[in-house]
Amino acid sequence: MSNVIRTLLHICLMFGKPQDLPLSRQLLVSCVAAAFVTLFIGYRILFQSISPLAFAAAHVFLIGATWIALLSYNHKMDRWHQSASAVFGCGAITNLVSLPIYAHALQSGIAGSDGTLGPAALFLLLPRIWELAISALIIRETIEVSTGKSIGIAILISFAMEICLSIIFRPG
Numbered sequence: 299m300s301n302v303i304r305t306l307l308h309i310c311l312m313f314g315k316p317q318d319l320p321l322s323r324q325l326l327v328s329c330v331a332a333a334f335v336t337l338f339i340g341y342r343i344l345f346q347s348i349s350p351l352a353f354a355a356a357h358v359f360l361i362g363a364t365w366i367a368l369l370s371y372n373h374k375m376d377r378w379h380q381s382a383s384a385v386f387g388c389g390a391i392t393n394l395v396s397l398p399i400y401a402h403a404l405q406s407g408i409a410g411s412d413g414t415l416g417p418a419a420l421f422l423l424l425p426r427i428w429e430l431a432i433s434a435l436i437i438r439e440t441i442e443v444s445t446g447k448s449i450g451i452a453i454l455i456s457f458a459m460e461i462c463l464s465i466i467f468r469p470g
Contacts, residue, residue, distance in 0.1 A: 306387040310432055315439045316377070316384035326379050329386035334358045336393035343401050348467050356466055360459050361385060368451070372441040381440040388432045396425035430456060 302325060308314030319325065337357050341350035365382050369375050403422055430452050438448035 302387075306384070306391055309384055309435065310388050310391050310428075312431065312435055316381045316436050317439065319380045319383050319387075321379050322383070323379060326383045326386070329383045329390065330358060330362070332390035333361070333386040333393070336390045336397070340393055340397055340400065343397065344404070353463070353467060356463060357459070358386075360462055361389070364455055364459065368437070368441065368455075374441055377440050381436060384436050385433070388436070389429070392425060392429045392432065396429075399425055426456075 302319065305314050305318050306329075308318070309316065334354050337354035338350050341348065341353045345353070362382065365385055366375075366378070369378055369381065374381075400422065430449070433452035433455065434445070434448040437443065437451050438445055441448075443451070
């Protein structure tokens with residue numbers, strides 16, 4: 299398992315590729331579970347008005363559905379286990395690293411509990427940019443597109459996920 303974690307860390311640091319991971323259903327299930335747990339913890343810390351369990355479950359479902367659609371559209375479903383393991387595993391790592399940053403932002407007033415952002419909020423963009431870069435790397439390696447196209451796809455997927463989650467969990 300330590301080799302898998304090392305490989306996921308290498309992917310997060312842009313040194314590895316999803317195909318470096320073993321082709322394993324058990325690994326995929328473990329990565330999905332890790333992503334779910336880190337999302338649940340993050341949503342529990344960050345949002346008081348929504349159910350963190352439902353939000354994390356919806357987020358994980360949308361990631362999986364989006365990834366299946368992307369792979370199906372590009373006729374690369376044979377890469378599902380490795381690429382989805384990379385997406386969920388790296389997502390769990392970035393969520394884990396981001397949690398203290400976002401929690402500190404809430405406590406220090408960088409991001410108020412009412413949703414307002416101060417000037418230091420640009421610091422909060424760094425984990426999101428890192429996450430987008432990792433997603434773009436995984437997309438580029440998995441569906442074999444240019445770096446520019448993979449960045450565009452990663453941004454589009456992230457934007458679509460945010461819209462879907464905000465529609466599902468809109469207040470009122």
